[in-house]
Amino acid sequence: MENAALLHALVHNAIDGIITIDDFGTIESINPSACKLFDYTEVEVIGNNISMLMLSDDQESHNQHLEDYKTTGQAHIIGIGRELTGRKKAGNQFPFKLGVSEVNYAGRRIYAGFIHDLTQQKANEEQLKKYASHLEELVEQRTKILNKTIKDLEKAKAKVSVTLEKEKHLSTLKNRFLSMASHEFRTPLSTAHLSASLIEKYAEPIANANIIRHAGKIINAVNNLTTVLNDFLYIEQLEVGIVPVKLSCFDLVKLAEEITEEMQLLANGEQHIQFTHYGEQRLINLDKNLIKNCVINLITNAIKYSKDHSTIVFTTEITDHHCTISVQDEGIGIPEEDKKYLFQPFFRAQNTGNIPGTGLGLNIVARYITLMEGTISYSSTLNIGTLFTLKFSLK
Known part of the structure; x- marks a missing residue:
């Protein structure tokens, strides 16, 4: 039971x-x-x-x-x-x-x-079939889109290849021209500079102010053009990769004093370049010529964009771990919207006006600093001044 x-x-x-x-x-x-x-x-x-x-x-x-x-x-x-x-x-x-x-x-x-x-099972199977069918349609659509995209990419790749070849050819022509211009123009510019200097010297006994003034204009124009050619030459060398870093041990303070003395002669009006070194150590192991080029470029900009009665502060510091070089001016400053483009070649800030320049200097400095595995930074306030800082790790 x-x-x-x-x-x-x-x-x-x-x-x-x-x-x-x-x-x-x-x-x-x-x-x-x-x-x-x-x-x-x-x-x-x-x-x-x-x-x-x-x-x-x-x-x-x-x-x-x-x-x-x-x-x-x-x-x-x-x-x-x-x-x-x-x-x-x-x-x-x-x-x-x-x-x-x-x-x-x-x-x-x-x-x-x-x-x-089997009602629910059949309903689930039907839903799965619809879902599978929908997925197949999506896959088919996406496959068509993908195939079209691949074809478009292949066409674009072909166009880009042609464009790159043209750009490569134009770049080669540009570098050849810059190299030729930098070398071929140097001799006549040197002759013009020498002749203007002699005219200025010969005019001194007769005290002809007009001759001296115009001779000075020629010398300034020649110096400006020489600077432009030098910038083009440096860029061309960087583009083709023929700027080797030659490390050597040298007295940074002695080099800085020489640069200060040299640049003071080129200062405008009552501008004063004030050099200070911090720390007891003076010797560093870097590329002397590249360091000199960078500092001269920064001080030249400070002179160019500062008023006649301003002070340019040039400092160096060597510690056990780092070497720091800075140049601070009392110039026009850099507009906020221009800061992100500052190190791009041929870029000039919108407030430079009629002040001559190529827009290559800071790009050259930044690339030289990179070659020496250093860093470049800056801070700037409009109409107050700009501070550039170069920093190198002492390994």
Whole structure:
């Protein structure tokens, strides 16, 4: 009795539907899950043929399978799961999986059908199919776009290659011209400078102010043009990579004093260059010529962009770990919007006005500092002045 009660409880509470029929397909029992699936009550189903729960096509095949099994003993549906379409009381259809087992009980055959609802599974499968189809469409679209992009990139690459070749050729021509101009113009400029200096000297005994003034203008113009040519020459050398760093041990203070004396002669009006060295150490191991070029460039800019009655502060400092060189002026300063372009070649700040220059100096300085593995920084306030700082690590 206990076993029978347990079996009844298992069937009654099973998640899947369970229906038993006899040899003729008559329903003998149905559990609550099956009643819920087909929307029938137990009373409405028991005693009726199982075909009431199937579509017409499935009715015929199911009855035929039963007849064939009784006649031949060969099972076609017994023990084999298959998918069918169920028909609810209201005529609604739903997919389910049917598993049939044969049970010999009290000298007769009973067939138990185990029904698993596939509605949600089919809905999920359909959703997955739609999603897969959508993904295929997206992949196809993206593939087309990608192929078009690749073709466009190939065309662009070809155009860029042609453009690069042209740029390379123009760059070569430019470098050749700069090299030729820097060398070929140097001799006549030196002659013009010498002749103007001699004219100025010869005019002194006769005290002709006009001759002296015009000779001075010629000398200044020649000096400016020589500076421009030198900048072009330095840029050309940097572009072709022929600026080697020649490290040597030298007295930085002595070099700085020489530069100060030399640049003071070129200062405007009452401008004063004030040099100060901090620290007891004087010797450093860097490229002397590149250091000199950088400092001269910075002091030249300080002279050029500062008023006649201003002080240019030039300082050096050597510690155990670093060498620092700075040049501070009381000049026009750098506009905030121009600071990000300051070290680009041929760039000049918008407030330089008619002050002559090529816009190459700071670019050359920055590249020289990089060659020596140093850093360049600055701070500037408009109409107050600018401080440039060069810093090198002493390894």
